[in-house]
Amino acid sequence: MGVKMNMVSNVKQGFVNYKELDKKDKFNFWKEALINNALYILLIIAVIYxxxxxxxxxxxxxxxxxxSLSAANIPIACGIAGCIVLxxxxxxxxxxxxxxACISASLLQSATYATKMFPNLPVLPIPLVIxxxxxxxxxxxxxxxxxxxxxxxxxxIVTLATQLIVYGLLLMYIxxxxxxGQPLSGLDKSFKTFVTGSVVSLFGVPIPNYVWYACIVVAIMWFIWxxxxxxKNMFAVGSNPEAANVSGVNVMKTTIMVHTLAGCMYGITGFIESARIGSNQANTGLNYECDAIAACVIGGVSFVGGTGKIRGVVLGVFLLRIIFVALNFLSINQNTQYIIKGLIILIACAIDMRKYLVRK
Structure with missing residues (x-):
């Protein structure tokens, strides 16, 4: 009740402040509001169209x-958001x-599958694979x-190098x-049921279990952040590492922990994708980081550092997924979709930097 009253009070105060502005300031107010929320406005127009x-x-x-598609991408976005905060x-x-994803698939292939990667290995317990x-x-x-x-x-530079190293390890693994190098499929029924099965439906449409797992990830990441x-140390380092160091924050430890947590989130994403896709190969996960970065920037996680909220990341993932699904409904070909994705990232980053320069 108190929060609601504060929100109402803030809205009223904002309205009073707006009325006190002169004509030029009011024009600048609406101009800035339109520019800063350009992506959301375009999204609403796109949905209606x-x-x-x-x-x-x-x-x-x-x-x-x-x-469902958004839920599958939420863990990787939550992970990469921490890196952007820094x-x-x-x-x-x-x-x-x-x-x-390929590790999950190989360890959870059905025992009776003809081309099982590890024929002498039983189907491992799901918690162990996670x-x-x-x-x-x-x-x-x-x-x-x-x-x-x-x-x-x-x-x-570091992650570009590890990207190549990990890809090499992946090619060797399969x-x-x-x-x-054959696709890893024939997943055990228990694995598929655990991830893509459903216990809740919406008007008769089943909601996959991994949607609830994404909710758990969001809750955990919100608590951590x-x-x-x-x-708190993560945001301090992202805002000003020198000042954070002077304040007693272990910058090295914090940086390592942020990237380690991000890697754990990627592992969870791989586990979910393994069952969701059903047939995993060397190209699984290709360009996932691009969508995750775009979602974070759209959701207000700034490359300037020290700024971002988990709810913004989740919102960014949903907004980006709505756009992609809309493009499919409009029968836009895949090549054009890549162009649109690139433009979204470019515009989002430009708006983000403009907000920073205005504040500065």
Whole structure:
């Protein structure tokens, strides 16, 4: 009740402040509001236009599909958001997703599958496989963080290098036991049911279980970012590492932990993708980091550093997914979609930098 009263009070105060502005200031107010919210305005226009062209766009099936696709990408976006808060990025994210997806698939293939990668290995318990992929992702993230923090290397260079290394490891992994790079499929029924099964439906449309797992990830990441010393240190380092160091924050430890946490999130994404896709190969996870970075920037996680909220990341993921689904409903070909994705990232970054320069 108190929060609601504060919100109402803030709105009233804002309205009073607006009325006190002169004509020129009011014009600048609306100009800035339109520019800063340009992507959201374009999104609303795109949704309305898509619906007028294809009314199936806003059916229950379509909405559940958008929610499901967004949920699959939320863990990787939450992970990469931390790297962006530190004024960095992570180009290795997609390849880590691919590696952990293939590891999950290989360890959870059905025991009766003819071309099982490890024929003498029983189907491992799902919690154990989750732990394995989180560890694998975490180790690679730790390596990224170590080189960034210890040698003061730019995250772009470090993660570009680890992207190539991880891709090489992935290609080697899918060649084990005569698999010869063949897609890893034939997943055990328990694995598919655990990830893509459903216990809740919306108007008869099943909602995949991994949507709820994404909700758990969001809750955990929100708690880490907002209620822990680590989260506060992360924002302090992202805002000003020198000042954070003087204040007693262990900048090296914080940087390594942020990248390690990001790697763990990529491992969870790989586990979910493994069952969601059903047939995993070397290209699994390709360019996932691009969508995640775009979602973070759209959601207000600034490359300037020290700025961002988990709810913004989630919102960014949903907005980006709505755009992609809308493009499919409008029958826009895949080549043009890549151009549009690039423009979205460019515009989002430009708006973000403009906000920073205005504040400065």
């Amino acid at each position: 898509t619906y007028t062209q294809n009314q199936r766009f806003l059916t229950v099936n379509s909405i559940v599909n958008i929610v 004024t960095g990025t992570d180009l290795s994210a997609g390849r880590i997703v691919g590696l952990t 732990l394995i992929v989180i560890i694998v992702g975490g180790i690679i993230g730790w390596v990224n963080g170590f080189f960034v923090a210890k040698f003061q290397l730019h995250p772009f 060649m084990i036991n005569g698999n010869n 907002n209620k822990t010393t680590f989260g």
